Amino acid sequence: MKTFSIAALLAATTLAVPALAQSRTVTLSTTLKNYGGDGAYLAVYLTDAKGAYAGTLWVAGGKAKYYKHLSEWNRLSSGDAARLDGVTGASVGEGRTLKVTADLADALFDAGYEIHVDAAVEDMRDSPSEIRVPLTLAGAGKPVGGKRFIHSFTYQAQ
Template sequence: MKNIRLIAVVLVTVFGLVSFTNQGPSTKYKCMIQLTNYTGEGAYVAISLINPAGDYEQTLFVQGDDNEWYNTLESWWKFYGKKRNNIDAITGATISGGERSINVIEIEDSKIDAGYSIRFETAVEDQEYYTQDVEFPLTSETVKGKMEGTGFIRYVRMMPN
């Protein structure tokens, strides 16, 4: 009986330590997305952390809270759809042409100036899809700057929160 209790305590301790491992210090950034003046439905936007190899590593924010339409963000969906991580805490309503949104995203400090980039992918129902509407290297300078879009996004402005 003593051995069983000891094993239970050890297992709970080990699982507790694994569950709460810290990924390292991170910084929150305000991220303003200004859309172009298009007509039509609200835009779905996925903000992703892209690793130095050019692969998706993490979803930072999703503009659009109806998961029925996530597959329209085709490239991101190939990454997210396989894992189906819970992203409820990092989603918001779509925004329409000419509107802007300000969201807070959190980025691990170790990813800055380390070859990573941020990708803004956009899709609008019955319109076009832009895999890299905005994409830029994640550097100390770009997290305080303004980047122009190539599709539904007019520009993105970042600043430490």
């Protein structure tokens, strides 16, 4: 299981969290379909209530030259791969599950923020915002299906 703290998130993004804010540990699970291709690159990120980029939670896929195929994330984050230190890992094979744990400020829940997952697989169509789900306490634990490569996505908030 991949884990990181809010310190890594702050170092990697422009997401501002008040110093004394309460936070929750959130586990994000993304299970891929058996789509018959190479490992998937995934970008897991947040947008705010206005749809503006709020921060990257995780990028699965080790070669930055392919991040352009995570098109919605790449566009919103301005392709700033320099902010990804500590929030990247290997691509995810078909049928496999990526689990990422993050500490997110309580103020982000039920405040219009959304979790997005972009997906791309070599020699297959890219899938921007394949997952797009509101970050709410009520939505925690409820699986959401993807459009192309992702079988299911859930997040648990503790």
